[in-house]
Amino acid sequence: MTSPKPGEKRQVSPTAAPVDKKAKLDLPSTHREEALSNELSSAGPSKSSTTTKKPSRKAVRTAQKNRKKLIELEPCSRDDIYWHEINDLLGKDAVDEAIEAGSDLDAPFGFREEVDLVISELSSNGEGIAKAPPDRKPWAVIIPFTLPGERVRARIYRHARLLSFADLVSVEEPNTDMRDMSAVRCRYFGTCAGCQYQMLSYDMQLQLKRNVVVKAYGMFSDLPSTSVPPILPTSPSPLQYGYRTKITPHFDTPEKVYKKHAKNKKLKSDAAASENGDAAIEVDGAIEPKVDIGFNQVGKREVMDIEECPIATPILNEVLGPMRERIQKNMHLYKKGVSLLLRDSLEISPSQPTLSLTPGPSASVANTLPHLQPTPNSIDEMNDLSGAFEKHVCVTDHRATVRERVGTMLFDYPGGQFFQNNNSVLVSLVEYVRDAIFPAGVPTVVSEIVEPSATTSTTDVPTHLVDAYCGSGFFSVMLSPHFTRVAGIELSADAIRFATHNASLNSLPTTKCTFLAGDASAIFATVQDFPRARTAVLIDPPRKGCDEAFLKQLRDFRPEVVVYVSCNVHTQARDVGALVRESKMESEVEGKKGIGWYRLESVRGFDLFPQTAHVESVAVLRLVK
Numbered sequence: 303m304t305s306p307k308p309g310e311k312r313q314v315s316p317t318a319a320p321v322d323k324k325a326k327l328d329l330p331s332t333h334r335e336e337a338l339s340n341e342l343s344s345a346g347p348s349k350s351s352t353t354t355k356k357p358s359r360k361a362v363r364t365a366q367k368n369r370k371k372l373i374e375l376e377p378c379s380r381d382d383i384y385w386h387e388i389n390d391l392l393g394k395d396a397v398d399e400a401i402e403a404g405s406d407l408d409a410p411f412g413f414r415e416e417v418d419l420v421i422s423e424l425s426s427n428g429e430g431i432a433k434a435p436p437d438r439k440p441w442a443v444i445i446p447f448t449l450p451g452e453r454v455r456a457r458i459y460r461h462a463r464l465l466s467f468a469d470l471v472s473v474e475e476p477n478t479d480m481r482d483m484s485a486v487r488c489r490y491f492g493t494c495a496g497c498q499y500q501m502l503s504y505d506m507q508l509q510l511k512r513n514v515v516v517k518a519y520g521m522f523s524d525l526p527s528t529s530v531p532p533i534l535p536t537s538p539s540p541l542q543y544g545y546r547t548k549i550t551p552h553f554d555t556p557e558k559v560y561k562k563h564a565k566n567k568k569l570k571s572d573a574a575a576s577e578n579g580d581a582a583i584e585v586d587g588a589i590e591p592k593v594d595i596g597f598n599q600v601g602k603r604e605v606m607d608i609e610e611c612p613i614a615t616p617i618l619n620e621v622l623g624p625m626r627e628r629i630q631k632n633m634h635l636y637k638k639g640v641s642l643l644l645r646d647s648l649e650i651s652p653s654q655p656t657l658s659l660t661p662g663p664s665a666s667v668a669n670t671l672p673h674l675q676p677t678p679n680s681i682d683e684m685n686d687l688s689g690a691f692e693k694h695v696c697v698t699d700h701r702a703t704v705r706e707r708v709g710t711m712l713f714d715y716p717g718g719q720f721f722q723n724n725n726s727v728l729v730s731l732v733e734y735v736r737d738a739i740f741p742a743g744v745p746t747v748v749s750e751i752v753e754p755s756a757t758t759s760t761t762d763v764p765t766h767l768v769d770a771y772c773g774s775g776f777f778s779v780m781l782s783p784h785f786t787r788v789a790g791i792e793l794s795a796d797a798i799r800f801a802t803h804n805a806s807l808n809s810l811p812t813t814k815c816t817f818l819a820g821d822a823s824a825i826f827a828t829v830q831d832f833p834r835a836r837t838a839v840l841i842d843p844p845r846k847g848c849d850e851a852f853l854k855q856l857r858d859f860r861p862e863v864v865v866y867v868s869c870n871v872h873t874q875a876r877d878v879g880a881l882v883r884e885s886k887m888e889s890e891v892e893g894k895k896g897i898g899w900y901r902l903e904s905v906r907g908f909d910l911f912p913q914t915a916h917v918e919s920v921a922v923l924r925l926v927k
């Protein structure tokens with residue numbers, strides 16, 4: 303038996319024994335999932351079945367579901383990435399052996415056991431990975447905030463397949479070439495799940511992100527190494543703190559917190575307060591207990607109370623404090639937990655044209671606090687333009703209109719919709735995409751619609767742009783000066799309304815940019831009049847990447863150049879690999895030899911998320927004949 307590919311199914315006996323989670327939790331040094339896996343591996347009618355109560359169907363189903371969850375991984379998901387990394391770290395033989403023996407879910411650690419480990423490498427998810435000590439069976443451990451070569455003490459809290467997760471207790475021997483704790487700016491670093499890399503120099507962060515791109519193409523593209531060009535150095539973000547234009551702090555259901563507090567503290571006034579479904583009391587003018595409002599704690603579902611986030615823009619931090627106080631005072635009014643929205647916006651003056659969802663407020667009114675700060679699209683622009691100082695406000699309403707400036711263009715979009723989160727890097731990102739589409743140099747700005755003749759050769763520069771997954775038209779509008787026609791498609795009808803509005807906000811001719819609400823694959827039917835040899839297709843899908851239907855339509859359309867932008871380099875590598883392979887196979891079919899295939903020309907990471915392990919990736923594919 304060989305180690306299964308991610309997502310490959312393993313049979314689970316329908317007679318698997320039931321799991322009494324509570325009882326297993328009480329076992330000393332035994333973790334819930336370890337207990338679960340032990341139960342499951344003893345599947346089959348038990349010898350003592352005459353004395354043991356028959357498991358209920360529900361219990362069997364739950365046990366099977368839990369096992370399945372640990373084994374059948376969503377391809378390219380976080381867990382699937384770990385699985386690939388573990389296979390590399392432990393070696394195929396060890397993995398196959400454990401699967402063969404059926405011990406791939408039996409962890410060699412107890413729940414909350416503390417172990418000394420040496421970190422072997424960094425996972426693409428940002429944590430250190432260590433091998434279990436030599437006196438244990440081959441197993442891997444994931445520990446956040448650790449670096450390769452470090453000797454650390456860690457406390458195990460969860461198991462998966464051939465893998466355990468642990469909290470970092472202490473770094474016994476730090477990697478002093480990499481770790482610089484004086485660089486850390488956030489007091490919650492090491493506990494908050496938001497940032498992974500504050501202890502690293504920025505150059506080191508960029509190097510690590512390049513490694514993630516390299517590994518992603520190795521793990522998921524399924525291309526020979528000769529088909530993957532050397533991954534380019536990661537493009538830096540001009541701002542490394544104070545860049546994030548959107549944050550979503552949240553809090554849990556207050557009632558739960560009150561009940562827990564009441565139970566723990568046994569407050570005298572609990573009974574009275576509980577009668578109102580509210581165990582909060584006023585102590586010296588302050589509401590007790592305070593509900594934590596902030597971000598998730600690393601490795602836990604618990605929310606941490608965080609009053610400031612140094613990667614967020616200044617206006618968001620200014621608003622966060624008073625907002626938290628207001629909510630805390632009125633916490634008893636909340637029946638459920640809430641995810642708050644704070645979005646950095648330029649103030650929209652009442653005289654300026656804008657669009658909003660229903661009659662909701664825009665960035666000119668309500669829920670905003672003004673703040674003067676430079677618009678950090680480019681340092682040159684900031685220095686050169688006298689109007690570079692614009693008023694920033696914080697939008698907290700999902701339906702309110704947010705405005706951002708990128709270079710010379712303005713964008714409006716609803717607060718709850720997608721927009722790139724790091725404004726400071728967007729001009730360089732667009733310029734990179736533009737230069738990839740026009741490798742011989744950017745043509746003079748195209749101001750009029752001049753349809754190319756039908757006899758154009760493939761060496762002609764692109765004149766048409768398809769913007770798939772276009773959101774509120776960011777790439778369409780930014781790149782429109784270089785094309786005669788632009789067509790965008792996007793699932794969200796609201797985003798499409800804003801894309802159309804953004805074209806007019808930036809005075810683009812109405813005939814130049816057209817936007818369609820629908821599934822991305824529907825775009826190709828609407829651009830049949832676009833000359834394929836002079837069309838560039840830009841793809842910027844959500845994290846899950848493109849589906850088969852879209853990739854098939856794209857190959858059928860066969861544009862001259864494809865630029866694939868993604869916040870998930872793993873699904874990007876998968877899709878790019880498929881595009882290269884399938885297009886090559888198609889081009890080798892008798893009678894189709896002239897259609898050409900896609901060569902992966904370049905891949906480069908962009909750092910849209912400094913201090914975190916995330917990386918945006920831009921892949922460029924060109925049709926070769």
Ligand SMILES: C[S@@+](CC[C@H](N)C(=O)[O-])C[C@H]1O[C@@H](n2cnc3c(N)ncnc32)[C@H](O)[C@@H]1O
Pocket residue numbers: 720721722770771772773774775776777791792793794797820821822823842843844845
């Ligand atoms: C990463 S965002 C990119 C948005 C835009 N390119 C930008 O830079 O602002 C991905 C977008 O794809 C949209 N989307 C998701 N699934 C889609 C689908 N099947 N077809 C078209 N658009 C889709 C989402 O609504 C989201 O706006």
